[in-house]
């Protein structure tokens with residue numbers, strides 16, 4: 702297990718690949734007066750799996766929403782050095798978001814739900830069929846295209862939500878505590894699904910979670926934030942030569958990773974101004 706130097710913000714971009722997204726000194730003050738983020742800088746390269754971790758209210762969701770263009774920064778900027786930018790300053794079609802709730806349309810089948818992002822681009826169901834079936838196969842739901850959300854378990858609904866996020870073949874997948882409401886076994890299965898699709902597609906993932914164990918299992922980089930105001934406290938790689946699977950969960954590498962993440966999280970909670 703290789704555990705890198707942790708304190709932020711010391712990651713150099715020298716000699717590395719072109720970043721996919723670069724947050725530069727982003728601050729966010731809501732109209733209520735809350736300073737949710739203060740000078741947050743974060744550079745994410747193509748192909749990384751980054752988990753954002755931190756105490757409640759440290760600005761993880763706010764950061765993710767600003768990256769996705771779902772909220773504006775009060776100051777600072779977001780750059781997309783590898784992407785074509787649209788009129789809204791966002792990379793055209795390159796971002797997908799998975800929320801904690803699957804947010805499926807109950808009156809639509811699984812197929813209809815996954816079709817939505819393509820429909821919004823004017824692509825008919827018939828034309829979109831191969832992509833939709835492909836996305837459903839990626840999450841193991843190829844046989845459930847005609848089912849309605851009410852017929853699915855919580856884990857299956859979340860898989861549909863992930864398929865819907867993948868159907869546009871985004872470069873960046875933003876996930877905001879997607880598995881927090883699921884039971885442990887379902888959560889572990891979905892962790893494996895996400896890891897598999899990350900490896901197979903080369904997609905970049907920024908994953909918000911409260912779970913030390915989940916972040917240590919999934920990520921090749923951890924960013925720990927602290928609160929009041931939200932900012933980066935620690936930023937370090939997690940590398941292992943082991944395959945991340947059931948055996949990894951009982952390995953020394955995983956134990957060390959959990960310990961490191963846990964220590965940094967405790968440090969962040971302890972050093973936040975309460």
Ligand SMILES: Nc1ncnc2c1ncn2[C@@H]1O[C@H](COP(=O)(O)OP(=O)(O)OP(=O)(O)O)[C@@H](O)[C@H]1O
Pocket residue numbers: 731732733735736737755756757758759760761762763764931
């Ligand atoms: N729309 C809003 N208006 C006012 N304040 C907000 C708004 N959204 C978030 N906040 C505040 O900004 C801070 C950061 O919130 P955010 O949801 O980003 O944190 P978080 O780290 O994702 O929290 P959690 O882990 O509990 O989901 C919190 O103090 C929160 O109350």
